[in-house]
Each structure stands twice: as C-alpha cells, then as structure tokens.
Amino acid sequence: MVDPSRAAAEADAPVALDVESRHWLGALRGNGAARDDAILRLHELMVRAARFEIHRRTRGVSDLAAEEADILALETADDAVVAVLARLDDFRGESRFTTWAYKFALLGAGVRLRRRAWRGREVPLDHNDWPLLADTGASPAEEAETYALLGELRTAVEEVLTPHQREVFVTLIGHGVPIDVLAERLSTTRSALYKTLHDARRKLRAHLVEAGFIPLAGEGADR
Amino acid sequence: MSEQHRARQRLERLLGPTGPELSCDECFAVLDRHVEAVLSGRQADEAFPGMREHLIGCPACAEDHASLVELLHHEERA
Structure with missing residues (x-):
C-alpha cells in the first residue's frame, strides 16, 4: 500500500549493532550451553513482556484468574521464543534486540486476550444489523x-x-x-x-x- | 460541536485514513524501529511513511504499538 523504495534503501544501509544486541545474536546463533542459556534468558524476557501486556490489558476489568494469566503468559512466551529464533535473520540491528523481540510477545499476548474475550461468543456475520x-x-x-x-x-x-x-x-x-x-x-x-x-x-x-x-x-x- | 460534525467525524473513522498506509505485516516489521524513534524524539512518522496512517486505521496494530511504547517506558523507569 506504500511505495517500498524508501524502506528498501534504508534496509540496504549497513547498521552497527549495539553491544547488547551483538551479544544476544552471537549467543543465539552459537552452539551448546551458551546457546541454551541464551534461549532460557530469551524465554524469561518473553515471559516478562507477556505478563506486562496481560496485566496492562486486563487490570481492573477482567475475569482472568492469576493461574490462567500465568498459563497464558507462558504459552505466549513459548510461541514468541519460537518466532524470534525462526526470524533471527530478519533482525538487522536497526533497533535494540530486546525491543525487536518484545514485539513478538506483545503481539501474541494481545491476540490471545482478544480471542479469549470472544471465546464462546457468536461473531455476527449478518450485514443487515449494524x-x-x-x-x-x-x-x-x-x-x-x-x-x-x-x-x-x-x-x-x-x-x-x-x-x-x-x-x-x-x-x-x-x-x-x-x-x-x-x-x-x-x-x-x-x-x-x-x-x-x-x-x-x-x-x-x-x-x-x-x-x-x-x-x-x-x-x-x-x- | 454539532451532531452533524460528530457524525462526519465518526464517518471519517469508519472510512479510515485517506493517505497511503502500510499493511499490518509491514507495520509489524517496523514496529520496534518506529517506537524507538518515537521515544527518542526523532521524526518517526517521516522516517516511516504510511505508519501513522496505518495506526489510525487499524486499532489492533495501534494497540500493539501502544503496548510496546508502554513496556519500554516501564523498563526505563525500573
């Protein structure tokens, strides 16, 4: 919907990674115990982001019990870790690695909560009623x-x-x-x-x- | 504000932004960069043409954007 020439030109420009992002990328692209440890830390990061988002969206207005919220956060974090690892090559260092990774957890939590809110409700597809x-x-x-x-x-x-x-x-x-x-x-x-x-x-x-x-x-x- | 004006404003919201806008996938691809640009006071909307229009037209992406802004704010304060 938008002319992509400007974005493409920006994407071609070399980007210097900040130190923390370079460490994350190096560890997640590595092998053995260092990579396992990085994945564990990534999971903790995703859990924190998912919990933040669930709390933000449900504070004061939700029937979401603490136990269900925790399960939701863990499921969201699991999926976010998989998505981050699968798309690691998409990260070019144009933002901090953690900012880039957070968006996967926030998106996942938001989608889960919206779908949960409509669970069991009929989605009206009748265009005669507005x-x-x-x-x-x-x-x-x-x-x-x-x-x-x-x-x-x-x-x-x-x-x-x-x-x-x-x-x-x-x-x-x-x-x-x-x-x-x-x-x-x-x-x-x-x-x-x-x-x-x-x-x-x-x-x-x-x-x-x-x-x-x-x-x-x-x-x-x-x- | 008259009811006619409110009705027209509502109609504009229903009809979405008039300018070119990113798709949801394109919005997600640049979300982190746009949010960091916003928080650092740079000209985010000029750097990412079509992003602001998409956030006006798509409540779900706008909510994701607001979430990331709030999370980074929260981390800065922690």
Missing part, C-alpha cells in the same frame, strides 16, 4: 443530514462492496469485532483482512465523494 451505526442521537434539526449520510453509507455497503468486503467491513466496523477474532473464525490473517477492509473503505469513500456527501480527500485520495 449496532455501532444504529442510533446517532441527533437532534431533530440535525437528524436529516446525519441520517442521509449514514443511509448513503449503508446503500454503498450493499451496492458497492463485494460479499466478502461487505462481511469484513460490517463485522469489523459495524459490530466492532476485533480483527484477530474474525481472522481466526475465517482462517485467515490480520494482514489479509485489513487489506480487504482497506479496499472496502476506499470504495465506500469514493462512492460518498461521487454522491457529494463528503469532499474529495487531499493528496491521499488516489491511494
């Missing part, structure tokens, strides 16, 4: 234009989008289902779903611009 777009709360004087705008959006969703785009847009935007939950239900990935959402949004915006409901966006209109 609770997040239903009541505007507009005053009578303002209702007409607001309803016309939202009405045109509904029309565009029905008429402009493909069935898959409609399903994804309405489920994610109309019902507020987390993208990782829908990705699991549809056996796809966050990135693939977001691409569908992006294409749907582009079509809807173009329709509303053409219908005169919203102004043409500036330089980004032709993304």
